[in-house]
Amino acid sequence: MRAAILTLSDKGARGERVDASGPALSAWLAERGVTTVAAEVIADEYQQIIARLTAWADSDTADLILTTGGTGVSPRDVTPEATMQVVTRLIPGMAELMRLRSMEKTRMAALSRAVVGIRAQSLIINLPGSPKGAVENLEAVWQVIGHAVEKIRGDSSDCGERFTL
Numbered sequence: 001m002r003a004a005i006l007t008l009s010d011k012g013a014r015g016e017r018v019d020a021s022g023p024a025l026s027a028w029l030a031e032r033g034v035t036t037v038a039a040e041v042i043a044d045e046y047q048q049i050i051a052r053l054t055a056w057a058d059s060d061t062a063d064l065i066l067t068t069g070g071t072g073v074s075p076r077d078v079t080p081e082a083t084m085q086v087v088t089r090l091i092p093g094m095a096e097l098m099r100l101r102s103m104e105k106t107r108m109a110a111l112s113r114a115v116v117g118i119r120a121q122s123l124i125i126n127l128p129g130s131p132k133g134a135v136e137n138l139e140a141v142w143q144v145i146g147h148a149v150e151k152i153r154g155d156s157s158d159c160g161e162r163f164t165l
């Protein structure tokens with residue numbers, strides 16, 4: 001599986017904070033055999049987020065596109081809105097699963113408005129901004145991601161009896 005990681009952070013884009021979340025996700029994925037083929041830090045700008053997600057998905061850069069940051073309720077948090085503009089199909093259950101598992105760790109997880117969806121053949125997942133929050137949310141849906149990527153890419157095998165989790 002190939003992953004691309006987009007960090008949304010005004011401070012990061014201005015060079016006022018070192019991006020710890022993108023590298024934390026990349027390291028976590030590498031331990032599971034997933035290569036990060038692209039990674040970028042940009043500001044919380046609606047149009048820029050749309051442009052980057054669209055370019056990665058439409059050029060088939062990655063099977064899995066992760067965003068980190070900008071999912072909350074601050075005025076400049078627009079990652080979910082930009083993602084909803086880009087995806088053609090939402091997968092609400094994956095976002096629900098992330099919040100369910102996260103709320104077992106912190107009630108602040110209720111503030112993440114993260115969405116998950118599909119554009120072209122890429123699965124796009126919003127994750128919160130902190131390194132801890134980002135990895136915890138990815139971990140929550142990890143067992144589902146492999147199967148989602150297979151299905152998005154047209155796997156027609158009968159999955160009815162393959163999964164019990």
Ligand SMILES: Nc1nc2c(c(=O)[nH]1)N[C@H]1C(S)=C(S)[C@@H](COP(=O)(O)OP(=O)(O)OC[C@H]3O[C@@H](n4cnc5c(N)ncnc54)[C@H](O)[C@@H]3O)O[C@H]1N2
Pocket residue numbers: 007008009012017018019020021022068069070071072073074077101102103105106108109110111112113127128129130131132133134136137
């Ligand atoms: N499983 C978890 N889920 C959530 C957590 C958590 O700890 N575990 N945190 C919750 C909180 S609190 C909020 S609020 C929401 C929404 O978060 P956002 O997506 O809006 O996150 P940001 O405001 O962009 O960032 C929050 C905070 O994290 C630090 N930060 C952000 N970006 C970076 C970066 N690239 N490198 C290092 N640190 C970063 C910084 O202190 C920001 O103020 O999510 C809940 N879900």
Ligand SMILES: O=P(O)(O)OP(=O)(O)O
Pocket residue numbers: 008009010011012044069074129
């Ligand atoms: O600069 P950002 O976007 O990372 O903002 P915040 O630290 O308020 O999440």
